Amino acid sequence: MKKIHFTLASIALVLASTHAQASTLDTVKQRGHVVCGTTTGFAGFSAPDDKGEWKGLDIDLCKSIAAAVFGDATKFKNVPLNSQQRFTALQSGEIDVLTRNTTVTQQRDTALGIQSPGVNFYDGQGFLVSKKLGVKSAKELDGATVCMQTGTSNENTMADWARANNIKYTPVVFDQFNEVVNAFASGRCDVYTTDASGLASIRISRLSNPDDYEVLPELISKEPLGPFVRQGDDQWYNIVKWTLQAQLNAEELGLTSANVDEQLKSTNPNIQRLLGVTEGSGKNLGLDEKWAYNLIKQVGNYGESFDRNVGQNSPLKIPRGLNNLWTNGGLHYGLPVR
Numbered sequence: 001m002k003k004i005h006f007t008l009a010s011i012a013l014v015l016a017s018t019h020a021q022a023s024t025l026d027t028v029k030q031r032g033h034v035v036c037g038t039t040t041g042f043a044g045f046s047a048p049d050d051k052g053e054w055k056g057l058d059i060d061l062c063k064s065i066a067a068a069v070f071g072d073a074t075k076f077k078n079v080p081l082n083s084q085q086r087f088t089a090l091q092s093g094e095i096d097v098l099t100r101n102t103t104v105t106q107q108r109d110t111a112l113g114i115q116s117p118g119v120n121f122y123d124g125q126g127f128l129v130s131k132k133l134g135v136k137s138a139k140e141l142d143g144a145t146v147c148m149q150t151g152t153s154n155e156n157t158m159a160d161w162a163r164a165n166n167i168k169y170t171p172v173v174f175d176q177f178n179e180v181v182n183a184f185a186s187g188r189c190d191v192y193t194t195d196a197s198g199l200a201s202i203r204i205s206r207l208s209n210p211d212d213y214e215v216l217p218e219l220i221s222k223e224p225l226g227p228f229v230r231q232g233d234d235q236w237y238n239i240v241k242w243t244l245q246a247q248l249n250a251e252e253l254g255l256t257s258a259n260v261d262e263q264l265k266s267t268n269p270n271i272q273r274l275l276g277v278t279e280g281s282g283k284n285l286g287l288d289e290k291w292a293y294n295l296i297k298q299v300g301n302y303g304e305s306f307d308r309n310v311g312q313n314s315p316l317k318i319p320r321g322l323n324n325l326w327t328n329g330g331l332h333y334g335l336p337v338r
């Protein structure tokens, strides 16, 4: 099995290097829409609503890229990918950008032919249990059966943590997200471990009685989640990187989808540069000068997207915490657009 994966990865790397020849921006423009890799359906981050429209924090990043490139946030399509499929899809050119709760690690950022342009959600790995289990701390999990998804960083983190804490556990692992959720919901395992944001999403959107479950207090790792692009296309890397930076800068500068038109009259030079009133940032990216204006107007700033999808105005109600701006005690720090 290992051998087969290795071979597939090598083929994908060769394909990726062939692909790097054509500029991703040209390919995207010619096609008329950007293609983002997302989850198969993870409420709050990337999931279809009742009308089949994909919504979420990661979908908003994808839409923002579309707005930056085309001036139209609707010019995107998403390819649903499970944890295992996501890197091959990016390497092979099936998607232009992976916008899907993916932890930035050194190995992923170097050895897979892909690269991380930034972090759009700071997270950590945690545990979800049924209250019936009567466990209050992760330290009490000795002997537990633990549900996880194949191809996630969660598998290795769990193994490291259990070894360090002298905890024995039986992994119950599946390829498909639905299989893991169903196994946990039917009691086939005592614990579900993945990113805390994922646990919050699963508890609210996938379990029939969310109040029967709780997330344990411990986080056992750092899981900085963010988009990935292929190595070898600096312009596309910069477009994705600065799209995220524009979302963050907009929040820092108090620019929202509601007030951005009025703010075109602002005399603040930082606002003038971000909104393309003072020209330059668009040209640097190979985009229209209104690239950031368009994404702020059509999708909103980072905080608007956070609140609507995963924060206080969403069913998940995840606190801003580390995902607040640095000026409010969080880690998000918009790099200067100048």
Ligand SMILES: N[C@@H](CCC(=O)N[C@@H](CS)C(=O)NCC(=O)O)C(=O)O
Pocket: 038, 039, 040, 041, 042, 081, 082, 083, 101, 102, 103, 148, 149, 151, 152, 153, 154, 176, 177, 180, 194, 195, 198, 223, 225
């Ligand atoms: N952040 C971790 C975990 C990400 C991950 O794939 N989590 C699973 C949750 S169990 C998921 O999102 N599954 C959704 C799917 O496969 O559609 C990673 O990058 O490996």
